[in-house]
Amino acid sequence: MPEMPEVEIIRRYLDKMVQGQQIMSVDIVLPRMIKWPEPEKFRSLVTGQRIESMVRRGKYLLMELTGGREVVFHLRMTGRLVYEPEGVNHDSHARVIFKLGNGASLVYGDTRTLGTIHGLQAGERWRLKGLSEMGPEPLSDDFTAEYLQGVAQKRKGAIKSFLLNQKYISGIGNIYADEALFLAGIHPQRPANMLTETECRKLAAAVNEVIAAGIADGGTTFRDYQNGAGGKGGHQEHLYAYGRTGQPCRKCGTPMERITVGGRGTHFCPQCQE
Numbered sequence: 001m002p003e004m005p006e007v008e009i010i011r012r013y014l015d016k017m018v019q020g021q022q023i024m025s026v027d028i029v030l031p032r033m034i035k036w037p038e039p040e041k042f043r044s045l046v047t048g049q050r051i052e053s054m055v056r057r058g059k060y061l062l063m064e065l066t067g068g069r070e071v072v073f074h075l076r077m078t079g080r081l082v083y084e085p086e087g088v089n090h091d092s093h094a095r096v097i098f099k100l101g102n103g104a105s106l107v108y109g110d111t112r113t114l115g116t117i118h119g120l121q122a123g124e125r126w127r128l129k130g131l132s133e134m135g136p137e138p139l140s141d142d143f144t145a146e147y148l149q150g151v152a153q154k155r156k157g158a159i160k161s162f163l164l165n166q167k168y169i170s171g172i173g174n175i176y177a178d179e180a181l182f183l184a185g186i187h188p189q190r191p192a193n194m195l196t197e198t199e200c201r202k203l204a205a206a207v208n209e210v211i212a213a214g215i216a217d218g219g220t221t222f223r224d225y226q227n228g229a230g231g232k233g234g235h236q237e238h239l240y241a242y243g244r245t246g247q248p249c250r251k252c253g254t255p256m257e258r259i260t261v262g263g264r265g266t267h268f269c270p271q272c273q274e
Contacts, residue, residue: 002075004138004171005214007056010081014061014106015054017083022050022101023065030095033108035116036127042119046071046098058134058170063106068122072131073108079115082107134170138211143169149200152192159195160188161262163207172207175242178267179210182241187273188259188266213238241267 002010023046031039049065056062061081063071073081082091086103096117098106108117118128125132135151136142151168152159162168163177172180181188183206186199195203217238240250244267245258254271 002079003059003173003176003214004056005176005211005217007059007061007075007171008215011054011056011061014081014083017104018051018063018100018106019053020050021104023047023098024101025099027097027099028095029097030113033095033110033113033115033117034119036118036120042117045069045119045121051100057131058137058166059173060128060131070120070122070125072116072118072120072125072128074116074130075110076114076116078111080109082109130166134166135168137170138172138207143204143208145197145201145204148204149195149197152195152200155192157192158189158261159186159192159203160264160266162192164262164264169207171211174264174266175239176207176210176214178241179239180206182206182268182273183209185272188261188268241269243267 026043026047028034028039028043034042036042037045046065046069049067049069052064052066054061054063059074061073061075063073065071073079075081080091084090084105084107086105088105090097090105091107091109093109093111094107095110095113096108098108100106108115120127136147148169152162155162155168160177160181163172163180164174178188180203184199184202186195186203241256244256246255248254249256249269249272252269252271254269256267257270259266259268
């Protein structure tokens with residue numbers, strides 16, 4: 001699933017390409033991708049509107065339209081939103097196609113159709129609980145070691161599961177949680193409320209570091225992630241923990257291990273993260 005760095009990369013590219021463009025028509029190839037409102041009302045909501053900007057909140061990608069209207073995309077496992085210039089063939093798994101005034105298209109493709117698209121009037125973000133109730137983002141002023149310690153000390157569950165809960169920190173998924181815990185030297189099964197002040201400082205810094213690195217590298221691509229131009233990221237070449245089961249730890253040489261924490265595959269070094 002695209003995480004905060006991947007969605008941010010998509011946002012940056014698309015914002016340059018579609019800002020100021022008018023949506024001339026919407027081709028809804030697979031109506032069930034539109035979760036709100038019903039497809040015909042969705043089409044009426046966005047057709048003729050001008051795109052003000054592309055913004056991001058956590059893992060959500062939002063297309064801001066005139067009059068405060070928004071189209072909210074959640075890419076989930078295999079969703080992608082790609083700008084296709086005029087004359088370029090559409091994604092073979094295109095589900096919704098926004099045709100723009102310059103002849104180009106903004107194409108939402110999704111192989112497994114697990115993503116969601118919502119059309120919202122101004123002030124309607126409350127319709128998406130996951131969007132309206134998420135916590136502060138890494139790299140923001142609100143995400144501090146003090147904040148992290150304050151919320152973590154109230155949670156008895158594993159720190160890995162804590163990091164994945166979007167109510168506490170938005171934008172972190174499986175890849176970057178493993179990476180942050182490795183850099184901080186914290187075992188993924190440690191109870192969140194047992195972390196010391198020093199460990200919380202290390203973890204907050206590690207979260208910011210791995211998110212910034214993921215953005216700098218253009219995101220992480222293993223199978224499905226594509227940036228807004230349809231290309232792949234490069235951060236998979238620089239991972240410390242995720243997907244490296246059995247390979248030597250980049251710090252100490254100990255074989256990396258994989259366990260399951262909260263139902264999620266989790267990668268760590270048994271030596272560096274005791």
